[in-house]
Amino acid sequence: xxxxxxxxxxxxxxxxxxxELAEHLASCPECTQFQREMVALDGNIxxxxxxxxxxxxxxxxxxxxxxxIMGARARRNKQxxxxxxxxxxxxxxxxxxxxxxxxxxxxxxxxxxDVVIHVQGEPKSWAAAGQISPDTLNGIMRKAGVWxxxxxxxxxxxxxxxxxxxxxxxxxxxxxxxxxxxxVLRHEKVKARESFHEDGMSGVITPAPHGSIAVLxxxxxxxxxxxxxxxxxxxxxxxxx
Amino acid sequence: xxxxxxxxxxxxxxxxxGSTVGAKPGDPIVxxxxxxxxxxxxxxxxxxxxxxxxxxxxxxxxxxAWRSRDALKDQTAARAWLLxxxxxxxxRLYERKRLELVPLEDGIEHECLPSRAGPDSELDSLRGAxxxxxxxxxxxxxxxxLGGFSTAEIAQELSLSSTAVLTRLFRxxxxxxxxxxxxxxxxxxxxxxxL
Numbered sequence: 001x002x003x004x005x006x007x008x009x010x011x012x013x014x015x016x017x018x019x020e021l022a023e024h025l026a027s028c029p030e031c032t033q034f035q036r037e038m039v040a041l042d043g044n045i046x047x048x049x050x051x052x053x054x055x056x057x058x059x060x061x062x063x064x065x066x067x068x069i070m071g072a073r074a075r076r077n078k079q080x081x082x083x084x085x086x087x088x089x090x091x092x093x094x095x096x097x098x099x100x101x102x103x104x105x106x107x108x109x110x111x112x113x114d115v116v117i118h119v120q121g122e123p124k125s126w127a128a129a130g131q132i133s134p135d136t137l138n139g140i141m142r143k144a145g146v147w148x149x150x151x152x153x154x155x156x157x158x159x160x161x162x163x164x165x166x167x168x169x170x171x172x173x174x175x176x177x178x179x180x181x182x183x184v185l186r187h188e189k190v191k192a193r194e195s196f197h198e199d200g201m202s203g204v205i206t207p208a209p210h211g212s213i214a215v216l217x218x219x220x221x222x223x224x225x226x227x228x229x230x231x232x233x234x235x236x237x238x239x240x241x
Numbered sequence: 242x243x244x245x246x247x248x249x250x251x252x253x254x255x256x257x258x259g260s261t262v263g264a265k266p267g268d269p270i271v272x273x274x275x276x277x278x279x280x281x282x283x284x285x286x287x288x289x290x291x292x293x294x295x296x297x298x299x300x301x302x303x304x305x306a307w308r309s310r311d312a313l314k315d316q317t318a319a320r321a322w323l324l325x326x327x328x329x330x331x332x333r334l335y336e337r338k339r340l341e342l343v344p345l346e347d348g349i350e351h352e353c354l355p356s357r358a359g360p361d362s363e364l365d366s367l368r369g370a371x372x373x374x375x376x377x378x379x380x381x382x383x384x385x386x387l388g389g390f391s392t393a394e395i396a397q398e399l400s401l402s403s404t405a406v407l408t409r410l411f412r413x414x415x416x417x418x419x420x421x422x423x424x425x426x427x428x429x430x431x432x433x434x435x436l
């Protein structure tokens with residue numbers, strides 16, 4: 001394989017290393033360096049794309065806002081009805097109360113949603129099977145002010161990800177029930193445990209001594225037990241973050 | 242992207258008539274569309290580079306998905322199915338609006354590019370650079386990174402060879418390298434059939 005072919009493959013998918021590329025990389029420090037740079041760049045691209053574009057529509061608050069029958073175009077095409085002013089005002093007030101009530105009942109919904117969006121942004125993390133060295137893992141955890149008391153071979157994926165303006169450890173841990181994603185959210189305080197199901201993932205966000213911890217699994221797995229084990233295994237370093 | 246593929250979301254929807262749709266809030270498909278809408282909107286926004294257009298695309302895509310909901314045989318493939326609908330809807334819009342294109346700088350929504358000092362400013366610059374990529378490079382990049390589509394899936398969706406997709410992805414990333422002060426890799430690809 002030529003350098004050009006190797007770089008095309010790397011640039012096409014920096015995380016994919018087919019055997020012929022691996023063979024080339026083993027004997028080519030320049031292409032290996034190129035791959036390192038591209039993996040790092042790809043992490044930034046991922047983080048850049050993860051952010052919802054500014055000004056996007058607010059999170060969905062009721063089904064009526066979402067289902068196709070209430071489309072923007074449909075609304076545009078709709079004839080304006082001639083309601084009396086008081087009825088219109090009452091509707092607005094009712095809608096405002098309903099919105100506040102929904103948000104009041106779902107305090108961490110946005111956090112859970114952002115966690116799901118973040119995890120979806122790294123779809124290959126679930127299938128990662130690589131060995132994470134203890135040094136790498138400790139480096140990532142230390143950056144977020146925590147230490148994980150676990151055998152590092154259980155961790156198949158570890159990245160320091162940008163999430164809501166902070167670097168957070170994003171881990172995938174191998175369990176008997178399949179891979180489980182853990183995000184240590186030192187800067188996200190929650191008042192109570194919150195479980196959620198979204199886009200084929202089940203998860204829970206639990207309060208921690210510093211911030212919170214999000215644990216997610218694919219499908220309808222109950223992650224409470226894993227979340228408890230993660231809580232036990234985490235050691236929070238003095239708050240300098 | 243894992244999961245079973247569903248039939249193509251090709252049910253034509255010529256115009257919208259809300260009264261005939263009759264979606265019920267409790268329907269699983271409605272809940273699915275509800276949960277996916279923010280992600281679809283983000284995906285569409287990166288493709289279209291304009292919030293209002295993205296909202297229209299997603300709205301049309303949701304309507305299309307609702308109309309062809311019977312084609313969704315496997316719920317685990319719903320995400321890929323919906324993202325594909327959004328991409329196709331964007332492609333349709335792009336075809337329809339081809340003659341109405343405006344100069345690049347005018348077309349990019351500047352609210353996407355906040356100028357902030359601090360740790361996020363680098364990412365903001367990167368977002369700006371991604372938005373400036375030509376669609377032929379931006380689209381496969383967004384499909385791969387944001388959508389989780391494989392090279393083969395992108396190739397099928399864009400009617401390209403896998404090599405052509407790799408070339409476009411390589412060029413997209415190569416262009417973005419420069420903003421990190423990295424030297425772009427030589428691009429001798431010329432055509433898109435290098436391997």
